[in-house]
Amino acid sequence: xxxxxxxxxxxxxxxxxxxxxxxxxxxxxxxxxxxxxxxxxxxxxxxxxxxxxxxxxxxxxxxxxxxxxxxxxxxxxxxxxxxxxxxxxxxxxxxxxxxxxxxxxxxxxxxxxxxxxxxxxxxxxxxxxxxxxxxxxxxxxxxxxxxxxxxxxxxx
Amino acid sequence: xxxxxxxxxxxxxxxxxxxxxxxxxxxxxxxxxxxxxxxxxxxxxxxxxxxxxxxxxxxxxxxxxxxxxxxxxxxxxxxxxxxxxxxxxxxxxxxxxxxxxxxxxxxx
Amino acid sequence: xxxxxxxxxxxxxxxxxxxxxxxxxxxxxxxxxxxxxxxxxxxxxxxxxxxxxxxxxxxxxxxxxxxxxxxxxxxxxxxxxxxxxxxxxxxxxxxxxxxxxxxxxxxxxxxxxxxxxxxxxxxxxxxxxxxxxxxxxxxxxxxxxxxxxxxxx
Numbered sequence: 001x002x003x004x005x006x007x008x009x010x011x012x013x014x015x016x017x018x019x020x021x022x023x024x025x026x027x028x029x030x031x032x033x034x035x036x037x038x039x040x041x042x043x044x045x046x047x048x049x050x051x052x053x054x055x056x057x058x059x060x061x062x063x064x065x066x067x068x069x070x071x072x073x074x075x076x077x078x079x080x081x082x083x084x085x086x087x088x089x090x091x092x093x094x095x096x097x098x099x100x101x102x103x104x105x106x107x108x109x110x111x112x113x114x115x116x117x118x119x120x121x122x123x124x125x126x127x128x129x130x131x132x133x134x135x136x137x138x139x140x141x142x143x144x145x146x147x148x149x150x151x152x153x154x155x156x
Numbered sequence: 157x158x159x160x161x162x163x164x165x166x167x168x169x170x171x172x173x174x175x176x177x178x179x180x181x182x183x184x185x186x187x188x189x190x191x192x193x194x195x196x197x198x199x200x201x202x203x204x205x206x207x208x209x210x211x212x213x214x215x216x217x218x219x220x221x222x223x224x225x226x227x228x229x230x231x232x233x234x235x236x237x238x239x240x241x242x243x244x245x246x247x248x249x250x251x252x253x254x255x256x257x258x259x260x261x262x263x264x
Numbered sequence: 265x266x267x268x269x270x271x272x273x274x275x276x277x278x279x280x281x282x283x284x285x286x287x288x289x290x291x292x293x294x295x296x297x298x299x300x301x302x303x304x305x306x307x308x309x310x311x312x313x314x315x316x317x318x319x320x321x322x323x324x325x326x327x328x329x330x331x332x333x334x335x336x337x338x339x340x341x342x343x344x345x346x347x348x349x350x351x352x353x354x355x356x357x358x359x360x361x362x363x364x365x366x367x368x369x370x371x372x373x374x375x376x377x378x379x380x381x382x383x384x385x386x387x388x389x390x391x392x393x394x395x396x397x398x399x400x401x402x403x404x405x406x407x408x409x410x411x412x413x414x415x416x417x
Contacts, residue, residue: 057414068190215373225383234344
C-alpha cells in the first residue's frame with residue numbers, strides 16, 4: 001500500500017505545474033533577495049514594488065488594485081513580486097540602486113545571463129497609483145515584452 | 157480588545173426644540189477584506205456590520221455599514237432635541253466582537 | 265510626508281486623450297465620470313431588489329461629497345432628504361466601481377432624514393445616495409468623485 005501511495009505522489013508531482021512543484025507560492029510577495037532567487041530559478045519577471053507606510057497612494061493600490069482578482073491573477077501567473085519598504089535600510093539601498101524616488105514605484109526586471117548590472121534587464125517602471133484597468137493593461141504589456149525578448153509563457 | 161466608541165453632541169447642550177447633531181466615532185480598522193499586507197496576503201474582512209442607536213429606549217437608527225466605510229468610522233445623525241435622555245450605541249463586527257456605549261443628552 | 269499628485273507626461277498624453285474622449289462620450293449621454301450602471305444595477309438588485317431604472321432622480325435628496333479626493337480611503341459624504349422625517353424609511357449609498365458597490369444602509373425612525381460618514385472609493389466613479397421612502401419610492405442623487413492618482417516622496 002505504501003508503494004501505491006508513493007506512485008500516487010510521483011504522478012501528482014509530475015502533473016502539477018512547475019510553480020507548485022518548486023514549492024514557490026507566486027500569489028504572495030517576497031523580500032527582495034528571495035524574490036530575485038525565485039525569478040532567476042523560474043525565469044519570471046521580478047516586479048519590485050516600493051511602498052511606504054502612510055502613503056495614501058500605496059494604500060489605494062493595496063486596497064483596490066493589487067488585490068483585484070484580475071491583477072492578482074496576472075501577478076501570480078507571470079511575475080514574482082518583491083515587496084520593499086522604501087524607508088527600511090534595505091529599501092533605501094535598493095531605491096538608490098534602482099533609482100526609485102518615491103512610492104508607489106513598480107520596477108520590472110527580467111533575469112538575464114551575466115553578473116552585476118547586466119544580470120537584470122529593466123523592462124519598464126511605473127511611478128504612482130493608477131486605476132485597476134490601467135494597471136492590468138500595463139502588466140500585460142510588460143508580460144508581452146518579456147515574452148518577446150526571452151520567450152516564455154503566454155500573457156493574457 | 158474592546159472597540160473605543162466616542163459620542164459627541166453638537167451643540168453639546170442644545171435648547172429644547174433645536175436640532176442636535178450626534179457624532180459617533182468608533183476606533184475600528186473596518187478591514188474591507190480586499191487589502192494586501194506587506195507580504196501580499198489579503199487581510200481578512202472585519203468591519204462593523206451593525207451599529208444601532210437607541211435614544212431614551214427607542215431605536216432611532218440602525219446603521220449597516222460594509223467594508224466601504226472608512227477605518228475609524230464616523231457615523232453622524234441629526235435629531236430634534238425634544239427632551240433630555242440617554243443615547244445608547246450598540247455594535248457588532250464580522251469577527252464576532254460586540255459592545256455598547258452610552259452618553260447623556262442634556263438640554264440647555 | 266511630502267505628497268504630490270502628478271500627471272505623467274509621456275503615457276499621460278495618450279491616457280489623457282483617451283480619458284477626455286471617453287469623458288466627452290459619457291457627458292454626451294448625460295452620464296457621470298467613471299459611471300458603471302451595469303455593476304450598480306446588480307448591486308441595487310442584490311441590496312434592494314430593484315434596478316437602476318426604478319430609481320427616481322430627485323432634487324429632494326442632497327448629497328454632499330468632494331468632487332476630487334486625494335485619497336479614496338477616507339471620503340466624507342453627507343446625505344439629507346428635504347422630506348418629513350416620518351416619510352423616510354432608509355438611506356442607502358453606493359459607489360459604481362467599488363468591489364462591493366453597497367457602502368451602507370441606514371434605517372431611520374424618529375430622527376431627521378440625515379446621515380453623514382466617511383467612505384472608501386476604489387477609483388473615480390459616481391457616489392449614489394438613495395433615499396427609500398415609506399411608500400416605496402427610491403429617490404436618487406448622484407455625484408462623481410474623482411480619486412487622484414499620484415505618488416509620495
